[in-house]
Amino acid sequence: MPRPRVYKTQAIVLRQRKLGEADKIVTLYTSHGGRVDVVAKGVRRTKSRLAGHVQPLILGSYLVAEGRDLDIVTQAETVEAYPKLRGALERLSRGIYCAELVDRLTPERSEGHPVFLLLRDTLARLDEREEIDAVVRYFELHLLSELGYRPNLDSCSICGARLEPVENYWSPAAGGILGPECSLAAPDGQARPLSVNGLKVLRAYQRWRFDEAVRLRLSGELAREVEECLGAQVQYVLEREVRSLRFVEALRHIPAARSTAAAPDV
Numbered sequence: 001m002p003r004p005r006v007y008k009t010q011a012i013v014l015r016q017r018k019l020g021e022a023d024k025i026v027t028l029y030t031s032h033g034g035r036v037d038v039v040a041k042g043v044r045r046t047k048s049r050l051a052g053h054v055q056p057l058i059l060g061s062y063l064v065a066e067g068r069d070l071d072i073v074t075q076a077e078t079v080e081a082y083p084k085l086r087g088a089l090e091r092l093s094r095g096i097y098c099a100e101l102v103d104r105l106t107p108e109r110s111e112g113h114p115v116f117l118l119l120r121d122t123l124a125r126l127d128e129r130e131e132i133d134a135v136v137r138y139f140e141l142h143l144l145s146e147l148g149y150r151p152n153l154d155s156c157s158i159c160g161a162r163l164e165p166v167e168n169y170w171s172p173a174a175g176g177i178l179g180p181e182c183s184l185a186a187p188d189g190q191a192r193p194l195s196v197n198g199l200k201v202l203r204a205y206q207r208w209r210f211d212e213a214v215r216l217r218l219s220g221e222l223a224r225e226v227e228e229c230l231g232a233q234v235q236y237v238l239e240r241e242v243r244s245l246r247f248v249e250a251l252r253h254i255p256a257a258r259s260t261a262a263a264p265d266v
Contacts, residue, residue: 005066009033010079012119013058014103018044026054026073028062029102029119034112038064038071053078057086057095059120082127090251091126094136097244098122101140104238105147114146125210133223134205134214140230141205149237152176153203158185163199170194170229172236192232198225 011028014035019025024043029035043050053060053076063075085091102119106112122139126132144150155162156179157171169178173187177199183191194202201222205213218226234242 006063006074008061008063010059010061010116011036012099012116012123013054013056013060014099015056016040016054024054025070027103029106029112029116031116032111032113034110034115035103035106035108036071037108038062038073039067040073040076050076057082057092057099057123059123080124082123085123085127091132093244093248093251094132095123095126097242097248098126098136098139098143100242100244101143101234101238104240104242105143115143118142118146121210129214131214133227134216134218137226137230138205138210138213140234141202144233144237145206149175149233151202151206151233153199153206156182158182165196167196168194168199170232172233192229194229195222195225197222198229201226202229 009028009030009032011030014027014029016024016026019039022042022044024040025037026040026043027035027037040050040054042048043054045051050073053062054073058078059080059082061077061079062073064071065074082095085095098119102115106115118139122135125135129135141151152175155177157174157176158178159182161179161181163177163179166180168180169183169186169191170176170193171178171183171186171188171191173190177194178186178191201216201218204216205226231242231245
């Protein structure tokens with residue numbers, strides 16, 4: 001069935017970029033049509049009625065008209081602006097990171113309702129919850145699963161043997177956990193140690209509902225171990241660095257950046 005010439009959709013704004021003197025190209029992740037680039041005409045003018053509704057990390061309702069090259073936003077209404085997320089750099093940095101993953105990992109114009117719901121729920125959690133890093137870890141694992149990259153946490157990813165409660169290994173190239181005997185056989189020769197508790201946390205984030213998983217209390221060392229494993233998996237799938245991670249790291253390691261750092265262009 002052909003797409004209608006004018007259609008209405010809920011969508012989350014992933015990013016925007018300048019087009020000409022007054023317009024912008026806005027990347028939306030729509031509720032049923034996946035990722036799509038649209039033009040917001042005149043949005044850079046002071047009196048534009050669209051400007052506030054096409055900012056990154058806005059959940060909105062959009063009326064879009066089919067265009068020759070790119071579709072055009074003709075009407076927009078903000079559904080949720082996530083004010084706490086947008087008002088705190090630490091929360092904002094995580095939201096930008098999640099939006100970048102969706103932007104980079106999803107194909108254009110493909111059915112993506114589960115991903116839309118996951119991103120919508122993640123932004124709401126980043127707006128409401130204090131455990132913002134746990135929110136992001138949960139998002140990473142479930143986004144990978146939705147897109148067909150679900151890490152194997154149940155058995156050795158090479159030999160299939162049952163994993164024992166000992167130090168195992170994380171291999172992005174193998175798609176999950178390796179037992180000690182197979183750790184030197186990682187496809188790219190890169191496997192990092194993973195503690196017993198690290199594997200337990202990853203399994204909890206993968207299998208439990210969010211409200212259950214977020215109750216886990218992690219030491220700083222354990223939280224960093226889980227973050228590094230999932231970060232390595234994301235980068236392996238993307239085959240490139242995640243730009244917004246530099247913003248996250250700046251806020252984490254430079255206290256002054258919490259009040260002085262500027263958000264990157266998205």
